[in-house]
Every structure is written in C-alpha cells, then in structure tokens.
Amino acid sequence: MVLARTLIFLLLLGAIVSFAFFAFTGEQRFKRYGLLILKWVLISGFAFFAVLIVQRLG
Secondary structure (H helix, E strand, C coil): CCCHHHHHHHHHHHHHHHHHHHHHHCCCCHHHHHHHHHHCCCHHHHHHHHHHHHHHHH
C-alpha cells in the first residue's frame, strides 16, 4: 500500500509542477501534460480505494 500511495503522490506532484510551468510560460503543452497526469492520478486513486473496499468486504 505504501507503494501505491507514493505513486499517487508523485503523480499529483508532477501534475502540480506541470500546471506551474503552464502558469509561468503559457505553453499549452504543459497544460496538456498536467491534465493527462491528473487523469491518471484520479484513475489510480479510484483503483487504490477500490482495493481497500474489496479488502474490507473480504
């Protein structure tokens, strides 16, 4: 579980850095990267909590 939390945290940090680059430079590619990373943060977060719920049920 520590690995999953660390992965989610690093992905979220990457999205924040990407949005910061977009804010400072105005380049659209950083915004695209940030949204793509954010999408994977949400997917991995939902998968993490799904595993926790299944473990509680079992």
